[in-house]
Amino acid sequence: MSKVLIIGAGGVGGVVTHKCAQLPEIFSEIVLASRTESKCKAIAEQVNRPIKTAQIDADNVPELVKLINAEKPSLVINVALPYQDLTIMDACLEAGVHYMDTANYEPLDTAKFEYKWQWAYHEKFEKAGLTALLGSGFDPGATNVFTAYLAKHYFDEIHELDIIDVNGGDHGYPFATNFNPEINIREVTAECRHWENGEFVTTPAMSKKAEFTCPEEVGTFNIYRMYHEELESLSKHYPTLKRAQFWMSFSDNYLNHLEVLGNVGMTGIEEVEYQGQKIVPIQFLAKLLPDPSSLGPRTKGRTCIGCVVRGVKGSKERIVYIYNICDHQACYQEVQSQAISYTTGVPAMIGAMNILNGNWVKPGVWNIEQFDPDPFMDAMNKYGLPWKVVELTDFNLDQ
Ligand code: NDP
Numbered sequence: 001m002s003k004v005l006i007i008g009a010g011g012v013g014g015v016v017t018h019k020c021a022q023l024p025e026i027f028s029e030i031v032l033a034s035r036t037e038s039k040c041k042a043i044a045e046q047v048n049r050p051i052k053t054a055q056i057d058a059d060n061v062p063e064l065v066k067l068i069n070a071e072k073p074s075l076v077i078n079v080a081l082p083y084q085d086l087t088i089m090d091a092c093l094e095a096g097v098h099y100m101d102t103a104n105y106e107p108l109d110t111a112k113f114e115y116k117w118q119w120a121y122h123e124k125f126e127k128a129g130l131t132a133l134l135g136s137g138f139d140p141g142a143t144n145v146f147t148a149y150l151a152k153h154y155f156d157e158i159h160e161l162d163i164i165d166v167n168g169g170d171h172g173y174p175f176a177t178n179f180n181p182e183i184n185i186r187e188v189t190a191e192c193r194h195w196e197n198g199e200f201v202t203t204p205a206m207s208k209k210a211e212f213t214c215p216e217e218v219g220t221f222n223i224y225r226m227y228h229e230e231l232e233s234l235s236k237h238y239p240t241l242k243r244a245q246f247w248m249s250f251s252d253n254y255l256n257h258l259e260v261l262g263n264v265g266m267t268g269i270e271e272v273e274y275q276g277q278k279i280v281p282i283q284f285l286a287k288l289l290p291d292p293s294s295l296g297p298r299t300k301g302r303t304c305i306g307c308v309v310r311g312v313k314g315s316k317e318r319i320v321y322i323y324n325i326c327d328h329q330a331c332y333q334e335v336q337s338q339a340i341s342y343t344t345g346v347p348a349m350i351g352a353m354n355i356l357n358g359n360w361v362k363p364g365v366w367n368i369e370q371f372d373p374d375p376f377m378d379a380m381n382k383y384g385l386p387w388k389v390v391e392l393t394d395f396n397l398d399q
Helices: 010-019 036-048 061-071 083-094 122-128 142-153 183-187 230-237 254-261 279-286 328-335 339-356 373-382
Strands: 001-007 027-034 052-057 073-079 098-101 131-134 157-167 192-196 199-203 208-212 219-226 243-249 272-274 277-279 302-313 316-327 364-367 388-392
Touching: 001 010, 001 061, 010 027, 010 036, 010 328, 010 339, 027 036, 027 061, 027 142, 027 339, 036 052, 036 373, 061 083, 083 098, 083 122, 083 230, 098 272, 098 339, 122 364, 131 339, 142 230, 142 302, 142 316, 142 339, 142 373, 142 388, 157 208, 157 230, 183 254, 183 279, 192 219, 192 230, 208 243, 230 243, 230 364, 230 373, 277 279, 316 328, 316 339, 328 339, 328 373, 339 373, 373 388
Parallel strands: 001 027, 001 073, 027 052, 073 098, 098 131, 131 364, 157 243
Antiparallel strands: 157 302, 192 199, 192 243, 208 219, 219 243, 272 277, 302 316, 316 388
């Protein structure tokens, strides 16, 4: 029986709140706090259990400490934005509670997708006897655990990893992002980095394309190689990896819009002055685009996210694919949200559960693959994200 404080009432915050509320035996009390309290209240109304709400500026450490001390949760689940990771970690240290998130810290002015700032907190959490779990969403999150699970049960040594994230859903808008537009566009427009022979190799954004056919008739999609933060932690924690790549599906329509927006400067993250006001173009664009949490009712189709791992078991080479397929409309029926927020929010709830039940309590700052994958994988099957493992005879995305 434990109390949690969830920070962030966006698409993901809504799903985490729903999923935690479904398990009163684990999450006995829930407080949902965010910058705009009315959004917390709207989520609380959807849930058939009393949820406490609060207004919080998560950039402000004293304010956070005050809220944590007043509510005394066992764990803070950070599903605000990556910009708030360090302030929330500072507040957790000061108030003496465990911490978890779903995305690495990002400085406001540069798109980095690096763990170094959060890894630097390791000793502080260790000394305080507190656990900080990083990246408990789907990617990062489930994809890291998938890799750890295959490495543990299917291989002696893993050599190649391809993480493939396909969203076969359609929301019917000409252009919208499935999660926070600012973070999404930063990710997609960033230079690509992939791990090869002991170092990261940089290539231009979206310069490598392949075709991937998903299982279970989800469809065939164009996927593009891009950088994703789990490559940094996985290549560190699995030094036998000779190559690790991340791929995401994008429609031609999405990429055309993005190209035009980029060409006219709307995806920039540097401030510009307009009529005496300082405006960050990408933040203004995010304001104009549909709110990702409003896409739920209109999104149809399925996601298919998984990992293909090549390695050796005994004297034999082996290729194994592990994946989850998730239906946008089924997610909406359950928690009033589309599958992108769902596939992030469910692993966040599972990560939280593993801290609260003691499975994953270990003082320090940890990426999710550093814990035993088995309880997480069991919970995925139980709480809405069932997965499958298939052995492949051949796999090649080079075209
Ligand atoms: P949204 O933009 O929908 O929601 C973010 C929420 O955080 C909003 O409610 C926002 O408040 C709140 N917030 C922002 N700044 C502050 C602040 N300073 N103080 C308090 N609250 C604040 O984003 P998503 O729900 O889509 O994403 C949430 C997180 O999940 C992000 O970090 C994202 O990167 C991550 N993510 C991870 C994935 C994974 O698989 N690992 C996949 C998808 C997302 P307001 O409503 O006032 O704007």
